[in-house]
Amino acid sequence: MVLKRIEELRNQNLLDAILVSDGFNIRYISGFSGETGYLYISNERHVLLTDTRYTIQAKMEAKEFEVIEVSIEKNYGMWIGEFILEDNVKRLGFEDLHMKYFEYFKFNQMWKLKEWVALENSLNSFRMVKTEEEIKKLAQAEAIGDKAFQEILNILKPGMTELEVAAELEYHMKRNGASGLSFDTIAASGINSSMPHATPTNRKLETGDFLTMDYGCVFEGYCSDMTRTVVIGKASQKQKEIYQIVLKAQLAALDAICAGKTGSEIDKVARDIIEKEGYGEYFGHGLGHSVGLFIHEEPRLSPVGNIILEENVIETVEPGIYLPGFGGVRIEDMVVVKKDGCINLTHSTKELIEI
Incomplete structure (x- = not known):
C-alpha cells in the first residue's frame, strides 16, 4: 500500500x-x-x-x-x-x-x-492517518505511561529531586515494556514548572510545589505523550483556580475534536477559555500535535493549524498556564480523532492530586 x-x-x-x-x-x-x-x-x-x-x-x-x-x-x-x-x-x-x-x-x-x-x-x-495496527501500538505506549503515573504517585514526597522523579518515570516505563523514551522527560517543580519545557534539575520537591510531569515512551516504534500536574502537600486557592481553568479548557477542547475541523478551530476552544479567565498571555504554545513514529508530527492544534483533521489522526491536547515566579500547570491527553468526536488513549485521572 x-x-x-x-x-x-x-x-x-x-x-x-x-x-x-x-x-x-x-x-x-x-x-x-x-x-x-x-x-x-x-x-x-x-x-x-x-x-x-x-x-x-x-x-x-x-x-x-x-x-x-x-x-x-x-x-x-x-x-x-x-x-x-x-x-x-x-x-x-x-x-x-x-x-x-x-x-x-x-x-x-x-x-x-x-x-x-x-x-x-x-x-x-503519508504518516498522518494511522492504521488500526498503528493505533494499537500507540494505545499500548500510552498505557505504559498511565502505569508509570500510578507508580510515581506512590513514590513522590518532599525531598525528592526533579531528576529522581524523571528517573523513576523512565524506569517504570521501561519496566512495563517500553523500548525507549519519546523525548527527554520533563519533571518541573515549584517555579520551574512555569517553564513549559524545563529540564529536570537537582531541585528538591517542597511542600506547596506544583510538579508538572511530561513524559512518553516508545513501544514497537510508536510514541506516547502525556502530562499530569500535581501539588506536593495542600494546594493553595490560587493553585486550585489555575488548575481548574486548565482542566476546563482541556475538557472543552476534547469535546470539540472531530474529523472535519481544523487544528486552529480546536486550539481556539481552549485558548478562548484561558483568555476569558485573564491568563491568555500565559498560554504561549499550541494546544497539541500529532504523534506517531516521531513525537511531533502533523497536523498540529495551534492558531496556525490549517490542516483539516481526518479520522484516525492522533492528537495531543495539552493546554497550560505558566506564571513566572509562581509555577505552571499543563494537562495532556493523547486521542484518536473520529468522525463524531475522539477516543482518549490516556486514562490517568485529571482531578487535582495533592501528595
Whole structure:
C-alpha cells in the first residue's frame, strides 16, 4: 500500500526516482528500524542501503526491498550514483526538509542529474492517518505511561529531586515494556514548572510545589505523550483556580475534536477559555500535535493549524498556564480523532492530586 502511494507520488511529480533519507519515513515505507540508511525507489528497483551494523536487521525487516551493504570502498554516493546512471534518472525527488546541506552538496557533485525535486512534507503526510495496527501500538505506549503515573504517585514526597522523579518515570516505563523514551522527560517543580519545557534539575520537591510531569515512551516504534500536574502537600486557592481553568479548557477542547475541523478551530476552544479567565498571555504554545513514529508530527492544534483533521489522526491536547515566579500547570491527553468526536488513549485521572 505504501509503495503504491510512492508510485503515485512519482507519477504526479514526473519523478524518475525518489531518495528517502528521513529515518522515520524509511521505517514507515520499508519497515527498517535501524539508525542509518537511505531508500532508493524507482520503477526498476526498491533498494535499502545501510552499513554492516544493520544489514542482517535490514534483511529481516525490509522484506520488499533489496538490501545493499555500503562500505568505505563503495559508499552511499557511489551506489546511488550507479543506480541513477543505470535507471537514466533525470528528476530525483528528495527530502529537502531533512537532508543536510553537506549531503546534498556532496551528492550533487557526484551525480549527473537534470533536476533535484524538493518533496517538502509529501512523504511525512503519508504518516498522518494511522492504521488500526498503528493505533494499537500507540494505545499500548500510552498505557505504559498511565502505569508509570500510578507508580510515581506512590513514590513522590518532599525531598525528592526533579531528576529522581524523571528517573523513576523512565524506569517504570521501561519496566512495563517500553523500548525507549519519546523525548527527554520533563519533571518541573515549584517555579520551574512555569517553564513549559524545563529540564529536570537537582531541585528538591517542597511542600506547596506544583510538579508538572511530561513524559512518553516508545513501544514497537510508536510514541506516547502525556502530562499530569500535581501539588506536593495542600494546594493553595490560587493553585486550585489555575488548575481548574486548565482542566476546563482541556475538557472543552476534547469535546470539540472531530474529523472535519481544523487544528486552529480546536486550539481556539481552549485558548478562548484561558483568555476569558485573564491568563491568555500565559498560554504561549499550541494546544497539541500529532504523534506517531516521531513525537511531533502533523497536523498540529495551534492558531496556525490549517490542516483539516481526518479520522484516525492522533492528537495531543495539552493546554497550560505558566506564571513566572509562581509555577505552571499543563494537562495532556493523547486521542484518536473520529468522525463524531475522539477516543482518549490516556486514562490517568485529571482531578487535582495533592501528595
